[in-house]
Amino acid sequence: MTTILNPATQESLGEVREATRADVDHAVARAGDAQARWAAEAIGYRARSMRRIADTIRNHLEELALLETDNVGKPIADSRGEVSMVADTFDYYAGAVDKLVGQSIPVDGGVDFTLREPMGVVAVIAPWNFPLAIASWNIAAALACGNAVIVKPAEITPLSTLRLVELVDDLDLPAGLLQCLTGKGSIVGHALTEVAGVDKISFTGSTEVGKQISEVASGTLKRLTLELGGKSASVVFADADIERAARASVGAVFGNSGQDCCARSRMYVQREVFDQYLKAFADASRVAVMGSPRDESTTLGPLVSAQHHAKVSSFLSDDIDFVELGAEPEGPGNWFAPRIAVAPDRTHRLVEDEVFGPIATVLPFDTEEEAIREANNSIYGLSGSVWSGDGARALRVARGIRSGSISINSNTSVRIQTPFGGMKQSGVGRELGLAALDSYTELKNIFFATE
Ligand code: NAD
Numbered sequence: 001m002t003t004i005l006n007p008a009t010q011e012s013l014g015e016v017r018e019a020t021r022a023d024v025d026h027a028v029a030r031a032g033d034a035q036a037r038w039a040a041e042a043i044g045y046r047a048r049s050m051r052r053i054a055d056t057i058r059n060h061l062e063e064l065a066l067l068e069t070d071n072v073g074k075p076i077a078d079s080r081g082e083v084s085m086v087a088d089t090f091d092y093y094a095g096a097v098d099k100l101v102g103q104s105i106p107v108d109g110g111v112d113f114t115l116r117e118p119m120g121v122v123a124v125i126a127p128w129n130f131p132l133a134i135a136s137w138n139i140a141a142a143l144a145c146g147n148a149v150i151v152k153p154a155e156i157t158p159l160s161t162l163r164l165v166e167l168v169d170d171l172d173l174p175a176g177l178l179q180c181l182t183g184k185g186s187i188v189g190h191a192l193t194e195v196a197g198v199d200k201i202s203f204t205g206s207t208e209v210g211k212q213i214s215e216v217a218s219g220t221l222k223r224l225t226l227e228l229g230g231k232s233a234s235v236v237f238a239d240a241d242i243e244r245a246a247r248a249s250v251g252a253v254f255g256n257s258g259q260d261c262c263a264r265s266r267m268y269v270q271r272e273v274f275d276q277y278l279k280a281f282a283d284a285s286r287v288a289v290m291g292s293p294r295d296e297s298t299t300l301g302p303l304v305s306a307q308h309h310a311k312v313s314s315f316l317s318d319d320i321d322f323v324e325l326g327a328e329p330e331g332p333g334n335w336f337a338p339r340i341a342v343a344p345d346r347t348h349r350l351v352e353d354e355v356f357g358p359i360a361t362v363l364p365f366d367t368e369e370e371a372i373r374e375a376n377n378s379i380y381g382l383s384g385s386v387w388s389g390d391g392a393r394a395l396r397v398a399r400g401i402r403s404g405s406i407s408i409n410s411n412t413s414v415r416i417q418t419p420f421g422g423m424k425q426s427g428v429g430r431e432l433g434l435a436a437l438d439s440y441t442e443l444k445n446i447f448f449a450t451e
Contacts, residue, residue, distance in 0.1 A: 001016065001017060002018055002183070004071060004156065006070050007334045008292055008302050008331075009332060013071060016158050018184060019182060021191050024192060024195060025195065027150050027179045028195055030176030034148045034175060037174040038173070039147075041174075043097055046097045047098060050094035050140065051090070051094045052171050054088070054094065056167045057083065057090065057164070058084075060163070065080045066079070067159045068082065069301075070159075070293070071159045072128065072301075073257070073333070074293055077296065083160075085133060085416065089416050090136070093143070096434065099434075100144075101116070102114035102115050105445075109449055111448045111450060112445065112447045113446055116437070117443075118146030118441060119223055120200070121147065121198050122138070122150070122198070122200045122202060122440065123152065123192040123198045123200070124149055124151040125152045125213070126152065126161065127204050127205045127206075128154035128305075129259040129260060130256070130260075132164060134204045134227070135161050136164070137436070138204075138431060139151060141432075142440045143178070144437070144440075148174075148177050149177070149179070150179045151178070152182070152188050153180065154205075156305055158180070158182045161180055165178055165179065165180040185205075194216050194217075200439075201217055202431075202439075205228065207229040224428055225421075227420075228261075228425060228427045230262060230381075230382030231378050232263065232266065233267070234267045234268070235365075235386045235401075236267065236277055237270050237368075237387060237388040237390070238272045239389040240388050241387070241409075242280060243280050245387040245409075246280035246281040246283075247284045248410070248411040249284075250281070252385065252411035253265050254300060254338045257336070257358050258312075258355065258356060262382060262413045264385055265354075265360055266374075266375075268375060270364070270365060270366070271364040274364045281340065282323050285326075285338055286325055286326060288338065290329060291329055302334040302335050303335075303336050303357060305334060312355060316359075320350065321342045321343070322340065324337060339358065339359050339360070341359060344361055346363065346377070368397060372400035379424060380426045381401075381403040381423035382403060382426035383405045383406065384403045385407045385410065386409075394409070402424060404419075404420065405419075405420060415433075419431070419436070420432045
């Protein structure tokens with residue numbers, strides 16, 4: 001059993017079972033049966049079922065949001081927003097069930113067309129930072145395409161996902177269509193990656209584990225979507241609305257206490273506005289309220305675990321000039337006050353590595369070319385921002401940065417309707433939007449001879 005802790009109080013939220021290899025085999029067999037029944041159901045039934053899942057989530061929004069808040073330490077307002085997005089994601093993909101269209105292709109001697117068929121059994125292996133949201137983006141797209149899903153939440157944050165699966169169980173869909181297996185990544189996650197009956201893995205987590213999964217999954221040539229680490233850049237030009245960029249950057253780097261794969265933790269600011277931006281960013285950040293995640297006014301919760309707190313703390317070093325942005329609350333939580341590292345050396349590990357905590361680095365640049373070069377100076381390429389009043393320049397820079405998504409004069413990357421995923425070592429494949437449907441279907445070509 002794993003004891004699940006509240007990161008704000010260190011109190012136990014209960015015990016969760018650790019699945020065994022036999023549980024994995026049993027779940028895979030059930031999922032295979034359920035998938036065959038689900039894919040054979042009428043299109044209208046499948047779309048309606050997805051909408052029923054969305055409605056159920058909305059009817060239990062507060063309960064699910066509280067589970068996420070207590071288990072992850074997320075401010076309650078953020079948890080409500082995430083659960084609401086989860087419901088919207090099921091609605092969005094309900095609309096895709098009857099739009100999985102193929103093509104007809106001109107050929108000699110017959111008629112040729114393509115079909116989009118389900119992959120089969122999908123294992124969704126999820127991280128702890130947005131447990132329900134990230135699992136659900138993949139669950140919803142996979143179900144819409146006629147697949148069955150086994151979801152494995154991170155060992156420390158399984159509660160919202162377990163509850164979602166219980167709620168879906170009550171809807172009387174094919175038994176085993178959506179199952180949850182809890183436990184260690186090295187046992188349950190590994191088994192799902194290895195077992196022959198799983199056709200596709202959708203993994204969200206660290207680049208290191210993504211590489212291991214890629215290796216193990218190659219044994220059975222499973223299809224893979226890998227959403228991995230990030231170290232995204234925000235490039236601020238002197239002609240930008242500096243106050244607006246600075247205010248938006250607070251959420252971009254300290255939101256979810258910095259435990260966000262899209263965090264723009266490398267901020268490159270044109271030298272002539274460097275001091276102005278730094279002051280505006282620090283002032284705006286000091287308004288953040290760190291405290292009990294259940295408190296409506298809280299905007300910053302604790303880090304997810306003591307182990308993660310130790311990892312983030314290891315980035316604090318004496319050779320860096322930090323601006324401290326507030327005090328940590330008293331008490332037993334994994335509190336870590338946000339900080340800005342001012343112009344550290346570009347090769348410092350704080351600039352190169354994913355911290356996954358509330359530490360921003362702000363560095364100066366002079367020219368457009370330098371900004372693009374610095375933004376690209378990373379093994380990662382997940383998201384990022386460009387801030388400029390010159391639209392043509394903003395677009396040039398956005399195109400020059402090798403990253404799966406870039407926002408101009410905005411700090412947000414994730415929308416249900418648009419593709420999301422990484423270049424370079426930030427991942428393989430895309431989630432969300434219609435693009436995700438490609439990664440949950442196999443393309444079959446049919447040729448019908450007419451001569
Ligand atoms: P992690 O890689 O430690 O774990 C992620 C999941 O993989 C967990 O469910 C874990 O149990 C499982 N796992 C661990 N070892 C495994 C193995 N050998 N085989 C199969 N499964 C295994 O990541 P984390 O610490 O939970 O999450 C933080 C990381 O996730 C960060 O690097 C962050 O950038 C990344 N992330 C990426 C995105 C994205 O969309 N690109 C989104 C959120 C988080």
